[in-house]
């Protein structure tokens with residue numbers, strides 16, 4: 001069991017927004033081969049895993065939480081270029097010196113990042129690349145602004161924590177990676193209002209900080225969103241990521 005327990009979030013996690021396709025194109029394009037080997041760490045229900053498979057990657061998906069991995073395995077079942085195993089970013093259990101890409105889809109923040117960077121360096125082939133990325137809801141959109149104001153009024157000091165922080169300094173400080181590059185690509189998530197609201201029930205950061213208030217808060221978010229009377233919502237996100245290349249002289 002890791003510090004971040006996603007067990008109760010697994011059922012609705014797949015409703016969360018996709019990453020911007022251009023962000024994934026850029027990450028996969030870093031590999032100098034048509035069918036890169038990727039270690040997808042903290043693969044969860046397979047969001048990023050599916051994106052990597054769709055672009056020709058051969059993926060080893062690593063996930064510590066059994067409930068999340070079960071959904072991930074089933075969502076990727078029709079692909080023959082994917083394997084799943086239990087492990088963490090700090091101790092993946094994967095073979096060293098093997099992968100063109102090591103990816104963290106919304107999972108780098110759940111790890112001890114310096115340890116995960118050391119483990120990534122062990123996994124990568126020479127000149128291989130690390131990528132970590134998240135989807136950020138655009139908080140200046142009117143609906144999102146209203147929801148954000150509600151959250152902040154109910155959970156004083158609410159913070160997105162590491163998932164909205166600049167990952168450049170910790171990557172550079174490791175001394176293992178260079179060419180740190182930021183990716184920012186927008187994506188408009190057109191989603192059935194009911195699905196988007198169900199996805200709030202898998203919002204780990206809010207759940208952790210709202211504690212016993214979480215269920216009431218999600219009900220209020222539902223009330224705000226449904227008051228618009230729209231069956232489909234346009235929710236703007238920004239996919240934000242960092243890529244970096246393994247320096248020569250691996251540990």
Ligand SMILES: C[S@@+](CC[C@H](N)C(=O)[O-])C[C@H]1O[C@@H](n2cnc3c(N)ncnc32)[C@H](O)[C@@H]1O
Nearest residue numbers: 002004042043044047065088089105106107110
């Ligand atoms: C926000 S989910 C992201 C899932 C998926 N990668 C995606 O892009 O949607 C974060 C995942 O990280 C996993 N996790 C928690 N602690 C971890 C650790 N120490 N190392 C790797 N993954 C971890 C959780 O179980 C969860 O499935």
